[in-house]
Amino acid sequence: MGNASGKRESDNMYTSEEMRMLESAYKNASGGALERLTSDRLVETWSQTIERSLAESTAQFLFIPTKPGQQTVNIPLKKFAEPYYIMERGTMDQKMHMLLCSLRRNGADHFNVKQLEQYLYSVIKSYVHLETTAKGSSIKDWQELGFLTTERSACSLAKGLMRNMGKELEHSMHSEALERWLHVTPQFLLMWREVFVQLYSRHGGSKRHIIKEVEIPILPELCDAPSHSQYRPIIELPHVLYINAQLTRELRHKWRFLFSSKIHGESFSTMLGKIVDKGPTLFFIEDEDQYIFGGYASQSWALKPQFCGDDSSLLFTLSPAMRCFSATGYNDHYQYMNLNQQTMPNGLGMGGQFEFWGLWIDCMFGDGQSVETCSTYRDYVQLSKRKQFKIRNMEVWAVGDLPVKGEDEEGGDGQKRSILDSNLEDRAMLEIAGKTMHSDGLREPGMDD
Template sequence: MLLQHIFTNLSGFDEKSWSNIIDPHLAQCTANFLFKLVGQVTPVISLDRYAEPYYIVERGAIDDKVNFLATSLEQSDTNQFTIKELEYYVAAVLKSYLKSLQSMEAFESWNQHGYQSSDRSVYAFSRGLIRSMSQDHDHFLNLRMLEEWLRVNPTFLILWRDVFTYVYSKKSSKSFKSGIGLSCNLLPVLDGLATGTNYTPILDIPHIIFVNSNLPNEYRNKWRFLFSSKIMGESFSTMLAKIVNKGPTLLVVEDEDRYVFAGFCPVSWSLKSQFFGNESSMLYTLSPEMRCFNSTGYNDHYQYLNLNQQTMPNGLGMGGQLYYWGLWIDSDYGLGQSSESCTSFRDYVQLSKKQNFRIRNMEVWGIGEEPKDEDYEYGEGDGKNSILDTNLEDKVMLQLAGKEIYSEGLREPDMDF
């Protein structure tokens, strides 16, 4: 009855009407599916046929999804389609998803600070999702390849489902809309960035969705603003004072060549003379390409933060080895490194254009809810902190000033630091 109501309101499928709601290319591809019957094209569709896209993406079997996608992509009766056509389709789904978010709290929280979406970031997102396939854009796909791709792309399936939920509910009754829920945690709520600040975003909204969709589910609802070099100045000490004891964080860096990359750090930052963290750590390239690098488990070199050591590197690092980092921010702010190889992260490629780069912009986000003080008071952050670590902001400033911390000698013998 609900879809009957929608069908009546929309007077069946009207591509022009749909193009006002979703991306025109997606509307055209959906028309390919709806009006393509065996051996003929018909100008009239039934309610059952009209409802098929919604039911397929909402609860259809994998075979149904593959056939729906394949038929939508076909531009002729050749039963063939290329990777380029799939790239355009994924981009159209993302553009439609962004339209569906415009009345949502999460979207508005970013939009009010100047976060937008560009065609460049949309298509980088699309290429990032189909990277597992052949990179030859003229390469023809078959149903088996599409099925394998769909099985390993939950992000696309969520976007796809939410877009068709949105379009089918757009002109429906209020009772139907009340039962609709979009997966807004693909786009987190922005928290903690004051309005009216002199701030220009490094990221586009597609970058944020790409990063967030690869994070553990428990961290996807909120990003908390902690530091921006554009607002707070180019200062390593200021940055550290804002990020220690703040729970999981995301470091975002733009180098002087306008490459943008990031690192997700699941364990709260604290000063140590050794690597720490866990296998949830990730590195990302975001511009000019979008890729995510998960941990290999080869070593545990996930996070490193040290200061005022003559025999150890001083700065913040992720992955690799000492002096050969996946991502390195030197304590002499403005200098960084991303090595050509990094055994800590799978399929890793150098993040920056140059191995040794200069930072143009940098910002840090707290990921998920802000941890309570007691979570770290007795070492619950990563199991290795001490009561001596509870005032890490003061400790950072003392160490940057070259002051000796005499209480370090009181640490329990089995405490790791």
């Protein structure tokens, strides 16, 4: 009778398709025995699909004793389905309860930062594994291009997700701190949900279509991938996941490859020709100290003596640590690119001011700068190990869809571009060589005023 009433209650919580999936997943985990699902059996079954430590933490949540001093030996279907329900329909309080119970040891009312870091690591690794074995997942395109998921980069992503805890990282944590963190870390919530929804659907033999799709892409589609045999990515998959989550929602679905110094050569003019009018872009730089860092430019690049861009622009570091620096609003020095000027800097800059850049790439290519302080970006720290750095490798990716052709004929400020601004790569090479563009004075009235 108890099992029948529990089943009727569960029926009201799920669709008929979900109930079939959950019942099948329960039988799969219990070996077909009703009301006989033990913790050991659950961990062994789920460890085939997700990280064992994540399976053990979740079993700890599911097998919490109902009364002090008692041990829960078996769990029914309704209890087994709780993580799925919480991920799909649960409140933030329910998510908090599940996470706390998964982290706590021996009934303690607190947990340490290392426990949370390990839990995040297990979610990240489980997500990558599930996506790797999923039909039609875009992760395979990234992996075939050489994007790896090493233990180091997965751990770095876990620490990067925790960075906004601030000083609380130094101490044991209580539920209030965890709740604040959950509210400001939607990337974890999305990945966490995806892991558990896929876990249940896999073991329940379900088709993906009964599970509502993630509204915000976690991993972008890879477009215009380089086919060059010399291509070796600077970054790894966890870096892609981290940076993609920092972008505005409408840009997270797609990354388009534009430039690699290993493929296209160490040429500022070539890079310029690849990135102008391509929409928002991401820069990834590896210096000779093997630091990896870069920036996000929110508007299409154009040659001009003024700063452009907006406050969605970012600077970031990826190795040895993942950190992201958002705009302060103190100034609007987000994007700058200029050439062949005697009284102004020639190169590409993001943040800071002339001669004191948050990120600077000189027009001669190979040399760069990242200063100790930058008022353009909040909580900024120097990106590179040395203030003046040497570029070892560099890539540029556009994000989102390619701007429509009509927009390409306008500058970043919405003004119509002159025909003199076409063939920018050839023009850049001439300007770097010191050849004067005499026809610049013949622009149509009203252009580039």
